[in-house]
Amino acid sequence: MLDATIKAQLEQYLDLLENPIELVMSLNDSDTSRELQGLLADIAAMSPKISLRQAQDSSLRAPSFSVARPGEEPRIRFAGIPLGHEFTSLVLALLQTGGRAPKISDEQIAQIRALEVDAEFETWISLSCQICPEVVQALNIMAVLNPRIKHTMIDGALFQDEVNSRQIMAVPTVYLNGEQFGQGRIELDEMLAKLDKDSAAKAAAKIAEKAPFDMLVVGGGPAGAAAAIYAARKGIRTGVVAERFGGQVLD
Numbered sequence: 001m002l003d004a005t006i007k008a009q010l011e012q013y014l015d016l017l018e019n020p021i022e023l024v025m026s027l028n029d030s031d032t033s034r035e036l037q038g039l040l041a042d043i044a045a046m047s048p049k050i051s052l053r054q055a056q057d058s059s060l061r062a063p064s065f066s067v068a069r070p071g072e073e074p075r076i077r078f079a080g081i082p083l084g085h086e087f088t089s090l091v092l093a094l095l096q097t098g099g100r101a102p103k104i105s106d107e108q109i110a111q112i113r114a115l116e117v118d119a120e121f122e123t124w125i126s127l128s129c130q131i132c133p134e135v136v137q138a139l140n141i142m143a144v145l146n147p148r149i150k151h152t153m154i155d156g157a158l159f160q161d162e163v164n165s166r167q168i169m170a171v172p173t174v175y176l177n178g179e180q181f182g183q184g185r186i187e188l189d190e191m192l193a194k195l196d197k198d199s200a201a202k203a204a205a206k207i208a209e210k211a212p213f214d215m216l217v218v219g220g221g222p223a224g225a226a227a228a229i230y231a232a233r234k235g236i237r238t239g240v241v242a243e244r245f246g247g248q249v250l251d
Contacts, residue, residue: 001039001083007046013091014047018099022070023052026060032158033063036081040065049098061159064152067093075143080155084127089136089153093144102141104188111192111199112145119195121151122175124168131185131251132172138188139174184251187244213239221247 027033044052066074082090125132139151156163174181193199217228220242231238
């Protein structure tokens with residue numbers, strides 16, 4: 001599944017594992033399952049801290065596999081083979097489950113750990129989708145940091161019956177506890193704002209601590225960003241109110 005160059009690079013990354021991890025695969029008799037088994041066997045052979053076994057639970061999607069520390073209930077699962085744009089999601093899931101700290105702010109880490117919600121996320125993706133990995137990686141980080149959160153990445157091409165029954169028309173599409181949570185690019189802060197009941201109050205408190213703005217631009221798309229830049233160049237204390245920078249151009 002992996003060429004010699006990628007194997008060599010991946011082996012270097014896996015040297016950074018601080019704790020043992022276990023890969024548990026759920027397979028059927030398809031060619032894709034055999035490909036997945038080969039990929040996971042290659043990965044397990046690259047580090048003495050990685051073990052591999054087959055799941056006994058026949059109710060799990062197949063082919064799929066979980067990433068967890070031995071003895072812990074898995075909170076990250078990949079339904080499909082995370083190659084293409086999702087290969088980085090796999091590598092980061094291995095490293096973060098193995099003890100490497102995610103590259104997010106201390107404030108975000110604290111907010112994730114403080115979430116008091118039982119959340120089971122599913123993200124429907126395609127391997128050619130360029131924005132899907134950002135969503136997958138953000139939810140995987142949440143699952144690593146908070147034991148009440150689980151996340152499954154699902155390659156829609158392998159589970160067409162579910163895609164059709166849920167009428168999924170675009171990727172990424174995220175479900176939370178069986179209900180649609182979001183679609184398209186969703187950043188970590190947006191997810192936390194939806195999950196954290198106190199997020200609005202916290203955001204309001206942070207804004208209240210700021211000095212008043214001379215000018216407030218509503219909207220963070222190209223026009224709003226340009227207006228804010230030109231105002232700031234003139235020495236005007238400028239604030240921007242936007243859900244995220246870039247607007248629809250990002251999508």
